[in-house]
Amino acid sequence: MTEDPFVAHRSLLFTVAYEMLGSAADAEDVLQESWLRWADADHSQVRDARAYLVRTVTRQALNRLRTMSRRREEYVGPWLPEPLLTSPDVAEDVELAENVSIAMLTVLETLGPTERAVFVLREVFELPYGEIAEATGKTAATVRQIARRAREHVAARRPRVPVSRSEQQAVVERFLAALRTGRLQELLDVMAPDVVLIADGGGLAGAAAAPVHGAALVAKLLARPDRAVSAVWLNGAPAARIESDGRLAAVSLVVENGKITRIHAVANPRKLTRLDEPAELTR
Numbered sequence: 001m002t003e004d005p006f007v008a009h010r011s012l013l014f015t016v017a018y019e020m021l022g023s024a025a026d027a028e029d030v031l032q033e034s035w036l037r038w039a040d041a042d043h044s045q046v047r048d049a050r051a052y053l054v055r056t057v058t059r060q061a062l063n064r065l066r067t068m069s070r071r072r073e074e075y076v077g078p079w080l081p082e083p084l085l086t087s088p089d090v091a092e093d094v095e096l097a098e099n100v101s102i103a104m105l106t107v108l109e110t111l112g113p114t115e116r117a118v119f120v121l122r123e124v125f126e127l128p129y130g131e132i133a134e135a136t137g138k139t140a141a142t143v144r145q146i147a148r149r150a151r152e153h154v155a156a157r158r159p160r161v162p163v164s165r166s167e168q169q170a171v172v173e174r175f176l177a178a179l180r181t182g183r184l185q186e187l188l189d190v191m192a193p194d195v196v197l198i199a200d201g202g203g204l205a206g207a208a209a210a211p212v213h214g215a216a217l218v219a220k221l222l223a224r225p226d227r228a229v230s231a232v233w234l235n236g237a238p239a240a241r242i243e244s245d246g247r248l249a250a251v252s253l254v255v256e257n258g259k260i261t262r263i264h265a266v267a268n269p270r271k272l273t274r275l276d277e278p279a280e281l282t283r
Contacts, residue, residue, distance in 0.1 A: 005049035006038050011280040012050070012125075013057045015100070018281070019120045020061040022081035022105045024274050026068065030060045051131055058117055058135040065113040076203030078211065080264050081105035082271040083234045083250040084279040090236040091165055096283050097236030099124045102252035102264045105235070106198075107157045111150055118143055119150035125283055163255045171255045172231070172238040179240065182225030191215045192259040197222075202268030205247060218263065232275070241275065248272050 006013070013034065017027035034056045046052045072079050081102055091097045098104060099120075108116050117136055121127045122143075129147070133140045171190060178186035197218045201207025212218050227244035240251040250272060254262035266272065 006035055006053060009050055009053055011282045013053055014279075015096075015281045015283065016054060016057050016120065016125065017061045018084070018279075019100060019105070019108070019124055020058070020116055021064060021068065022109060023068070023271075024082050024084060024279065025270075026064055027061075030057060030064055033060045051127075054121070054125070054127065055131065055135040058121065062113055062117055062136070065116065069113070076201070077207055077209050078198050078200055079109070079202075080198060080200035080266050080271075081109075081235075082274070083239075083252065083266050084281070085275045085277065086233050086236050086281060087278045088233055090233070090281055093236075093283070094165075096124070096281065100235050100281055101237055102235050103254045103262065104154075104158065106264065107154055110157065111153060114138070115146055115150040115153070118146045119154060122147045123151065123154075167258065168253075168255050169238045171258060171260060172240070172253055175253060175260060176229055176231055176240055179222060179227075179229045179242070180225070182223050184219050184223045187219040187222055188215050190260055191218060192256070192261045195260055195263065197263045197265065199265040200268050200271070202270065204269055205249075205267035207265070207267050233278075236281070248275075250275060 010031070013031055014027055017030040018024055021027050021030070034053065037056055038053060083102060090100070108119065111119060114136055118132055121132045121135065122129070129140045129143045133143045136143065138146070174190045175187075178190055193215050194213065195215050195218050197208065197212040199207035208221070212221060224244070227242055230241045232239055232241045232250075234250055234252050237252065239253065242249045242251060247267065248269070249265050249267040252264045253260050
């Protein structure tokens with residue numbers, strides 16, 4: 001039997017939906033809705049199943065994005081993407097790893113729904129403008145303009161200096177060692193003076209209600225030796241899993257010039273349900 005195209009492309013479709021939504025739970029809902037539409041489609045009229053399925057997922061994700069924007073207005077505290085456990089293999093595709101990183105997904109949150117869809121489909125998955133136009137209901141010329149604006153918007157907000165995998169790993173290891181000892185100076189040494197900590201508790205876990213700025217304040221918050229710290233791969237990058245008093249947090253780091261410049265800490269338990277089995281992300 002020939003494998004159903006939806007099953008064959010499921011990892012790709014999940015990655016598209018997750019990139020657009022920043023939520024694995026919502027991405028799975030989008031895939032379920034898309035599967036129902038695929039099941040009802042006349043497959044004999046589908047010339048390119050992959051392109052058809054990507055268009056279907058994009059449309060469903062756009063619908064979901066517009067609904068989610070209203071939900072996030074009522075969210076308690078800062079909102080961060082849902083972290084995914086990944087295998088180190090994801091980092092082998094440097095562009096994919098960069099684009100599914102927590103830092104990038106956070107930047108993508110500042111785009112409008114259509115801009116985000118166009119950016120993801122063009123910059124991450126390299127779809128032709130014509131296909132993106134079909135998926136978003138825009139003309140190809142409009143899609144080109146949206147893509148240019150989205151690229152400029154993202155470029156102005158993403159880390160400007162590329163970091164090698166080895167440098168990222170070395171800095172993360174220093175950070176984990178400092179967390180384990182709880183020594184203030186060791187934490188200060190690994191962080192940039194203007195480091196920013198953003199914590200997402202969603203009103204369900206203790207977390208700072210607003211971003212915390214400056215190495216001194218961030219170090220004081222983190223300098224506690226009474227917790228278990230382990231290294232994990234999250235969204236294609238080395239990161240940390242922290243457990244304390246039965247509570248869990250997933251911590252992703254942005255590294256520039258050998259120092260940590262941004263810390264994303266997700267403590268909302270509803271966003272920590274996918275840390276036991278690696279997600280399959282692909283393009």
